[in-house]
Amino acid sequence: MTRRTPQPEKLQETLGYRFARPELLVEALTHVSAPGASGQSYQRLEFLGDRVLGLIVAEMLYQAFPGSPEGELSRRLAELVRRESCAEVAIAWDVGPYMKLGAGEAQSGERRNHTILADVCEAIIGAVFLDGGYEAAKVLVAQAFKELLHAPRRPLRDPKSALQEWAQGKGFPPPTYAVVEQTGPDHAPKFRVSVKVKDHNSDFGLGASKRAAEQEAARSLLFREGVWTQEDQGND
Incomplete structure (x- = not known):
């Protein structure tokens, strides 16, 4: 029926x-x-x-x-x-x-x-x-x-983009990144990267690639300076 x-x-x-x-x-x-x-x-x-x-x-x-x-x-x-x-x-x-x-x-x-x-x-x-x-x-x-x-399901922005926007909003030059250390074998390297924003102390990030380490460094600086909270990242 x-x-x-x-x-x-x-x-x-x-x-x-x-x-x-x-x-x-x-x-x-x-x-x-x-x-x-x-x-x-x-x-x-x-x-x-x-x-x-x-x-x-x-x-x-x-x-x-x-x-x-x-x-x-x-x-x-x-x-x-x-x-x-x-x-x-x-x-x-x-x-x-x-x-x-x-x-x-x-x-x-x-x-x-x-x-x-x-x-x-x-x-x-x-x-x-x-x-x-x-x-x-x-x-x-x-x-x-x-x-x-108030509860986005995905991160609203990646840390590097957010940090660059914040720096520009302050009238600073773009953040600069540098590889501080590379360890591990060639097939599985680990990178330690620093990020620097004018008039602020450097921060650091670790990752399996330079980009991943840069993102972690940017994220760390954003949280340290109080620019980001957990809500800014969204929910995975």
Whole structure:
């Protein structure tokens, strides 16, 4: 017997938003493979929702991190709006049972496909924007992404780049690196590298390559000077 897709009233409760035009939510949940979906799949709403999400998250980041430079805000933005984050939000909303799919896609488990889930997340945001305006979409996104806002899944920047940005912000020349010591056999060397920033003491890092040692040296200096905290690195 064919499984019927449940009506999305319960989903509206989960979203915390009641649609004046519920057909927009139905469209946001409709995959291109669904019967009769021609021209009414979520693709156009996804396109719109992607832009709305980017603007809202950019505003959230601007307000949440008043001391962060543009480069860091851009990295945080990319982290928040990437596919994995949007799919995580769609899973939290439990949109899977409400999605309209073709029979083959439904049987092959596409309700759990992270690419589709991410698309539906953006489509729902686009649908809320069309139905209730920017403020309604902002409330939805703020509630759904608030935990991700302060808990990036990946390092926001590598230590060398962060140190160079910090030095430039202080008006200093770029940091300089030097190999202090190389030990171990040729096939498994170990490097000790120093890093120096004008008017600051050198710091050191160890690594299996010069680049790895430079990154460790930069990381050490950033922490020593109080430029970085654990939150700046993100969570692995």
